[in-house]
Amino acid sequence: xxxxxxxxxxxxxxxxxxxxxxxxxxxxxxxxxxxxxxxxxxxxxxxxxxxxxxxxxxxxxxxxxxxxxxxxxxxxxxxxxxxxxxxxxxxxxxxxxxxxxxxxxxxxxxxxxx
Amino acid sequence: xxxxxxxxxxxxxxxxxxxxxxxxxxxxxxxxxxxxxxxxxxxxxxxxxxxxxxxxxxxxxxxxxxxxxxxxxxxxxxxxxxxxxxxxxxxxxxxxxxxxxxxxxxxxxx
Numbered sequence: 001x002x003x004x005x006x007x008x009x010x011x012x013x014x015x016x017x018x019x020x021x022x023x024x025x026x027x028x029x030x031x032x033x034x035x036x037x038x039x040x041x042x043x044x045x046x047x048x049x050x051x052x053x054x055x056x057x058x059x060x061x062x063x064x065x066x067x068x069x070x071x072x073x074x075x076x077x078x079x080x081x082x083x084x085x086x087x088x089x090x091x092x093x094x095x096x097x098x099x100x101x102x103x104x105x106x107x108x109x110x111x112x113x114x
Numbered sequence: 115x116x117x118x119x120x121x122x123x124x125x126x127x128x129x130x131x132x133x134x135x136x137x138x139x140x141x142x143x144x145x146x147x148x149x150x151x152x153x154x155x156x157x158x159x160x161x162x163x164x165x166x167x168x169x170x171x172x173x174x175x176x177x178x179x180x181x182x183x184x185x186x187x188x189x190x191x192x193x194x195x196x197x198x199x200x201x202x203x204x205x206x207x208x209x210x211x212x213x214x215x216x217x218x219x220x221x222x223x224x
Contacts, residue, residue, distance in 0.1 A: 042160045094158070096152075
């Protein structure tokens with residue numbers, strides 16, 4: 001199994017600022033994903049983080065707002081840019097790895113934007 | 115705090131067999147409950163959801179009923195297909211946060 005460390009676990013930010021969330025996996029994984037979960041809602045996939053190339057974004061999410069980096073097979077960052085209160089949410093990193101490509105989750109980042 | 119417990123896998127079935135994957139939860143307040151599915155090589159997809167007690171979520175022949183009295187949200191399907199082979203995750207979400215189960219791998223053989 002893979003262990004995913006995600007930080008920060010929570011933050012309170014001012015409108016207009018940016019926050020970068022880090023996701024570190026303890027083993028090499030083929031796929032990494034970033035999700036958003038708004039209160040009481042299901043997960044929404046933001047993007048698939050591709051190693052060595054630009055992330056693949058889902059409909060409704062753009063690189064200028066959510067730039068993603070994945071410099072190697074164990075690490076990725078998601079930046080929430082120019083934040084507004086509507087960005088208050090839990091942001092979750094996940095990774096697929098191992099022989100069966102099972103999905104593992106970080107502990108999430110609870111973001112509140114004032 | 116919030117937590118979700120789901121049955122260990124793998125679950126191995128023959129095609130057309132009946133499926134049950136158990137899920138129980140602990141939460142403060144009134145969470146929404148979800149089942150997600152991960153097909154090989156893909157990210158999570160929402161399979162079904164229920165937002166209040168006694169609601170039944172259903173999709174693609176899968177069903178789950180939100181049982182507040184037993185704090186459960188068991189996933190069922192009457193007749194599984196080979197194409198249902200995947201990993202299934204139970205999850206909850208509330209205003210106080212969310213939680214995922216560890217996933218149950220389902221393997222269906224012809």
